[in-house]
Amino acid sequence: MVFRPNYNRDRSERDRAARARSDEKQRRKDEKTAQRKAEREGTGAPPAAAAPADTEGPGDEESARGSGPVSE
Numbered sequence: 001m002v003f004r005p006n007y008n009r010d011r012s013e014r015d016r017a018a019r020a021r022s023d024e025k026q027r028r029k030d031e032k033t034a035q036r037k038a039e040r041e042g043t044g045a046p047p048a049a050a051a052p053a054d055t056e057g058p059g060d061e062e063s064a065r066g067s068g069p070v071s072e
Helices: 007-043 060-065
Strands: none
């Protein structure tokens, strides 16, 4: 007697394999990110910190205006 194909089982196996590939890809991506971050921290200041900290961007004053207690 020939068994009927079990589509739900086959689909769950494919989904599991796809999830495993996705997890592996994300793990490799996270490792590369951690390595780049460690290299950046080891060489000094990151490129984003090269801009002066006391200058405000165009949207900073509007967001600061609505937050916190008013001292007037």
